[in-house]
Amino acid sequence: MGLEENLPSGVLLSTLEGFTNWARSSSLWPATFGLACCAIEMMTTGAGRYDLARFGMEVFRPSPRQADLMIVAGRVSQKMAPVLRQIYDQMVEPKWVISMGVCASSGGMFNNYAIVQGVDHVVPVDMYLPGCPPRPEMLMDAILKLHEKIRHEKIDARTQLLAEAKARRDERDGARLALAEGH
């Protein structure tokens, strides 16, 4: 990040965009992070006979600071949500999120106050994966589709997204402050 801010638009940027996206999509490093039964399928995908190394992503990183892919594998409890958000915030930019399984994507059969009804209430999701649990082949399909998505991203799209999110957050904080001060 930062590279795109100093480059002129045109052929050079298009070429650089293609190369950068190819490099980013070919070296995604997932954070080691599992929440429930879906995590067993994720571990099978990473450590079993499915060979994620083919896609440049065999290393599940124990530190979020070395990871740029979060696979939310399992239902997210209200108690876990702030921890999940903290891990996401500590991951390097640019970063991506796969919501694995029906529970992470929508709360699934846990339609109650203890479970977040969709992890997109907590972090932005790039790819939703249905199933209970999704099989390793389905996770690999979601990963390949995410690779495809990254390859077609505008290089500065993330910067814009972050700026928009920050503006929304500032606006919300301002409104809260005004409310607290009784304006």
Ligand code: SF4
């Ligand atoms: S989707 Fe199914 S396997 Fe995954 S966390 Fe929910 S109940 Fe468990």
